[in-house]
Amino acid sequence: MKDYLRLLSYAKPIEKFAIPYIVATLLYILFNTLNLALLAPLLDTLFNSDNASAGAKVAKTLPLEEKSWWDIMARFKEITDYSIANYGKQGALKFVCIVIVISVLFSNIFKYFSNRIMEDLRIHTLLKLRKTVFDNVMSLHIGFFNSQRKGDIIAKVSSDVQVVQFTVTNTLQVIFKEPVTLIVYVILLFTISAKLTFFSLLVIPLSGFIIAKIVKRLRQQATKAHETFAIMLGYLDEALSGVKIIKAFNATEFVKNRFHQENINYSNITRKMVRRQQLASPVSEFLGVMMVAGIVYFGGSLVLSGESTLTSAEFIAYIAIFSQVMRPAKALTDAFSAIHTGLAAGKRVLDLIDTKPELIDKPNAITISSFQNAITFKDVSFAYGERQVLNRVNIEIPKGKTIALVGPSGGGKSTLMDLVPRFTDPQQGNIYIDGINVKDVNTNSLRNQMGFVNQESILFNDTIFNNIAFAKPNATLEEVTAAAKIANAHDFIIEAENGYHTFVGDRGIRLSGGQKQRLCIARAVLGNPPIMLLDEATSALDTESEKLVQDALYKLMENRTSLIIAHRLSTIQNADEIIVLEKGTVIEHGTHHELMKNDGLYRRLIDMQTFEE
Structure with a gap:
């Protein structure tokens, strides 16, 4: 725990990222929950118009602590009933589909910004941690490099630091987001199950086509990221191999700055690449739900016209599959499994940071400007x-x-x-x-x-x-x-x-x-x-x-x-x-x-x- 908190210190100022992340995540969970919570009363209203005021009646009989939730449902049913009365069931159905699409759109917008903020925190942490490690390595005495394997030093500065920054920030994300999401989804959807292979097959082709377009550009950015990372490792290798010359000509600061600049270039490319990568998930989900909304409208039209035997329960089960209850549970399991690997890498990185140079100038060291005798x-x-x-x-x-x-x-x-x-x-x-x-x-x-x-x-x-x-x-x-x-x-x-x-x-x-x-x-x-x-x-x-x-x-x-x-x-x-x-x-x-x-x-x-x- 001590090592984790110390590694977490490289994320400072963490409040710069934490506050907007919490706001974006809560809004994402709110809209994502509404997608499921509002669907049942909406469909009940559409296909069971005789019970249009059932929600309001139930709300009156509930205890005070439960009344607020059902009051919201009743209010929404009243709006739907009003739409049916004024625009007919076909008009109300359009209203239902529009509400679903808008809700999912906002849910994915906030999901994207939540992931984007967390990625900025990852890059921020990586930049500070790698700079600290490299600066300390270049300040060490010559004897240190005679007793260490260069490849091990390179691994600590590159891959180990990468593992550490991902583990630290991913743990923060999982601890807040996934438990809240899991609890809400489990409460709402615990008893729901259905087979939706047909609907999934409808979603995959369109989503796959759009995601393929995103991934095509992503491959180019990934190639550029690998090339930039190779250049950065080349600078690192040269700095370690030429450390005596660097120190002899007092070029330590020059080399530090050159490496740091390449580090910034690599970080910027990675940020763009990951933003596009993270866009794939919300786009895919949004496209999938748009398909669902279309099927809801099409199937509902068939039900209203008497051409289909579909029930409202089948519609609710269909929507429920997109809740993906197992996703946050799996994320929690993976996070707690990965933290051990991250802390092991973190220990190696911290050991390198804690290595101090044996030769340091005295506080009042004499500066000489010439050689005389x-x-x-x-x-x-x-x-x-x-x-x-x-x-x-x-x-x-x-x-x-x-x-x-x-x-x-x-x-x-x-x-x-x-x-x-x-x-x-x-x-x-x-x-x-x-x-x-x-x-x-x-x-x-x-x-x-x-x-x-x-x-x-x-x-x-x-x-x-x-x-x-x-x-x-x-x-x-x-x-x-x-x-x-x-x-x-x-x-x-x-x-x-x-x-x-x-x-x-x-x-x-x-x-x-x-x-x-x-x-x-x-x-x-x-x-x-x-x-x-x-x-x-x-x-x-x-x-x-x-x-x-x-x-x-x-x-x-x-x-x-x-x-x-x-x-x-x-x-x-x-x-x-x-x-x-x-x-x-x-x-x-x-x-x-x-x-x-x-x-x-x-x-x-x-x-x-x-x-x-």
């Missing part, structure tokens, strides 16, 4: 569980210098680099930028001082221009072009189908590895940061691409402070200092020539790579 590691240690990755590392990265990290796989190079922009924090020791502990620095301002080029070229399914301008959404074409030229990317871009407005495909699938990497370098150049973090930026490239990328990296590192992780050691021989890590410990450091003279691990790595080549 050095980045310093002091006794930094880090471990994944029981596996020690870094052990009391002490490093200084002076401004304007290029520092390279080398060593065997698993030595802690990537972990050490992730500590600089605070993707994660060390368990022991501290990292300082210009003498300020990074834990005391505003994270966004810290990352604004840094540019990133990773081993995996992370691009989004967007244009080349937007991928380069990711770090600077308001960048001009001239700025983007200048960055692309520095990254040796301009030539292949202008040869593309639409130049800078060419779509790169999912994760840049339409580009080669070297082209994708050069776009990533151009993105980093455009941000113009004083610090560059390069993680295996030239690995897995062919020789020609490597030369182009390496040349772009040299341009990128000019007049900047650079921290490089190198797979091919030949690319870092000109570094100001090379730090050799093994099992999380710095075992050597110096220039290339100094380390070659030491005849240590670095020399062995160089010799091994030279031999392999």
